[in-house]
Amino acid sequence: MPRTKADDAPSILFINQHYWPDLASTAQHLTDLAEYLVDQGVDVHVLCSRGHYLSGSMDVPAEETRNGVRIHRVRATAFGRDSILGRIIDYASFYTSTLARVLAGPSCDYIVTLTTPPLLPLVGAVAQALRGQAYGIWSMDLHPDAEVAAGMLAEEGLPARLLHGFNNAGYRNADFVVDLGRHMKRRLRDKGLSDDQLYTIPVWGVEEDVSPLPHDENPLRSELGLKGKFVVMYSGNAGRAHRFEEVLGVMEQLDGHPDIEFVFVGEGPQKERIERFAGEHDLSSFRYLPYFPREQLKHSLPLADVHLMTLREEMAGIAVPGKLYGIMAAGRPALMVGPEASESAETIRGYDAGHVVDPRQEDDPEQVLHDTLLALYRDDKKCARLGDNGREAFLDAFEREVCCEAWTQLLRGQLQMKTPTAAPMEHETPA
Template identity: 25%
Template sequence: MRILQLAGYFFPEKAASIYLEENRYEAFSNAGFKTIVYAARPQRGLTEEEYKEYKNKKLEMMYNGGVEVHRFAMYREGKNAVLRAFRYFLISVVQLWKGIWAKDIDLIYVASTPPTQGALAALVKKCKKVPFVYNLQDIFPDSLAGTGLAKKGGLLWKIGRAIENFTYRNADKIIVISQDFKKNIMAKGVPEDKIVVVYNWVDQNSVKDIPRSENKLFAMYGLDPSKFYVTYNGNIGLTQNMDMLLEVAKALEANEGIHFVLVGNGAYLEQVKQIVADRNISNVHLLPFQPYEDISHVFSLGDVSLVISKPGVGENSVPSKTWSIMSASRPVLANFDENELKTIIEKNNCGIFTKAGDKVAFTDAILKLYNDRELCKEFGRNGRQFVMDNLTKEVGTQKYVDVIKSVASQLQR
C-alpha cells in the first residue's frame, strides 16, 4: 500500500497537534504502508539555524523507510495575510503537479490544514483514479465565520462552501474528530456511511504527571512553585479569546496566589505581549513554544489548564489539547461553546465547563479551583482515567489504519 500525502505542514515544524501526524506515520509504517509525502521546506516555529539545515534537503527517509519525504523550496510564512494566502496557493500548485506525477500511488490521504488541501487531493484523485481519505480537523468556512473573518452568505463564505462541498463529494471516507463534526457535515449532505469519528488521541506515555518538584520549567523560567497556576498551552491566535483571559487575569491581580502562564505562539502573541506591557499585568507569564520531548512538563506546569475560545468559534470542535490536559492529571477549565466538550467534562467529572465569553462564570471557576486543591486533584485523576480508557495512542492510530484498509479493500472488490 503506497499512500500519497500532500502536507500543509510537516515535522519538524512546531504545531500543537503535530504529534498526531507523527503517531499516524509510525502506525502506518508498522502496518506495512509506505507513505509518500510532498511538503514545503519546514519553517513554522524553527530557528534560523534549524531553517538553514533544510536548505539543501530534498529527500528524507523516516520510520525505517516507511515514510518518504520530498521537500521543495518555498518562501517563509510571515504575518502578512495576503502573502500567507499566496504562499498557500503556490504550495498547492506545486503539490498538485507533484501529486499528479507521483508514481504507483494506491490511495491519497490529506488533513484539512490549510482548508484547500482537501480540494487539492480531490483534483489529484480525479487525475490518478485512486481513492481519497480526508482527515477533517477544522470545518471551513465555519471557522472563518466564527472568527469574524467571513460573513455567512458573503463571497468568502460561498467560496469556502464550494471548496467544502467539492472536497466532501470526492472523498471516499471522511475522518472527523467529534460527533458534533459528524452532525455538522451530515447537515450539509454528506452521507453517514462516508463518515468515521476518530477522536484525536494523546500519547499517554509521553504526556503524564510531572511532580512540581521535578518540573524543570519552574527553574528555567523563574516561576514560584508556591503559586497557583492557570495555564494555557497551544496556539495564541485570533480565536482563543486572549483579550477576555487577560481581563480576568488583571481582575485577579490582587490575589497574589493566582498566576497565569501562556505557553505557545501564534498570530496574536505580539498583541498579547503589548496588552500585558501596556496594562502592567504582573500575574501573567508568557513562555515560548516548548519542544515535544518536554510536553509532560508543559501540561504538568499548572494546577489547572484552559480550553478557551471566543463565542461561536468552537461549536463543533473538541480541542485535542483537552486530552493532553487530562493525560497529565490536570483539571480542565473550559470557556467554550456548549457542545460535546461540555458533556465529556461534566459526565466524567474532570473539570469545570463555562460558556464561551462568560467572564463571571470563568472567574468564579478559577476561584473555586484555587480554594479547593483536593477537587483539582480529583478532577485530574478522573481525566487521566478517561484517557486511559478511551483515548490512548494505540486505540486512535489503529482506527486510522483500519479506515485506510477498509477503503483499500473496497477498491479491490
C-alpha cells in the same frame, strides 16, 4: 513516492503542509499516525513542505526516510503565520506544488489529505477525476467555515461562496472523511456528506510524552521561579477561534495575588493583544513563554495546576482544540470558556475532568470564571480528583495507541487488507 506494482504492502500518501520536525499540532499527530501505520505493514509516504509552522524554512532535505516513513518535501514559500497575506501565499505555493507532484508522480492505493492548507482535499478530488485515485480526508478543521466564523469572509460574499463550493466538492467526492466529533460531523452532514462516508476518530496525546508529574519533581518549576505558585496555564495557539475576554478580565482581577500566576505558552494571532493588555494594566502575575519542544512537554504541561481553554461559540464543530488531550494526559483539570455544545466541553463534562463556563449561559461569565478558578485554588483534593478523572479518560479513549488503532481498522477496510483477527471498524470511537 508510493510503491511500485511489484510491492506487496498497501501504500498510502498523506498530504499536509507540516510534518516532523515541525511543531505544529497537525505535524505531530500525522507523524504519530504515519509511524504507527508503518509498524502495521503499510508503505507510508508523506508529502509536505519545508516551511516552519511559525515562519521561515527548516533545514531539512527534500527526500528522506524516518522511522520507516518516506518523506517528500515540495518547494513552497515560508512567510509563516505573521500576516494573512503571507499565509495565503504559503498556502497557494504549497497547493500548486503538491497538485503537480500528485498528478505527475506514481500512483498509490490511497491518498489521505489533511486540511492545512484550506482546500487541500480538492487535490484528492482532482486526482480522483484525472487518475481514478482513491482518497480520504482527515478533517482537522473546516474551511472556509473558520474564516467566515472569524469575520474574515462574509458568509454571502462571492469569495466565501466560491471557497465553500470548491471545498465541499473535495469532501463530497471522498471515499471517507474522518471528523473529530459529533458537532463537526453534523456540519459535514449539512455539506451533503452521507453517514457512510463519516468516521469519528479524535486526535490524541501520547502516554510516554506526558504524565502527571508532581511539582517537586518538575525542574521547570525551579527554572521559571514558580515554586509554591498556583499556575494557571494557557498552552498552545492563541488563534482567532479562541476568546480571551473573560480570561483577561480575571487576570486583572487576580493580579497581585501572592500565589496565583498566569502562564501563557505558544504563539498565535492574539498573542500581541494579550501581551498588550498585560502591559496596559501593568499585570505582575503574568508571563508569555515560547513553545516548548515536544520532548519538553513532559515538564511543561504538568507545570500547571489548572489549564485554560477557550473557544468562540461560532467555532463549535469547526475547530476542536487538541490541547485538551495533553491536559488530560498531564492529570490536570481543564477550565474551559466556551460553548457547552462543543466536542471539548462535552468531553470535559462527560468525564468530569474540569469545568466549562459558557458565556451565553451565564449573566456574568467573567465572575463565574473568577469564582471557579479560586475554588480550584482553594481545594487541592478537587483539583487532584478532576485531574485523575482526565488522566483515566485519556488512557481509555484519547491515547495514541487507541486512536491510531482506530485509524488502522478504518484503513484496513478501505484497503481491503486481509486481517481476520481485526475487530470490525465502527463509525464512532469513544468520546
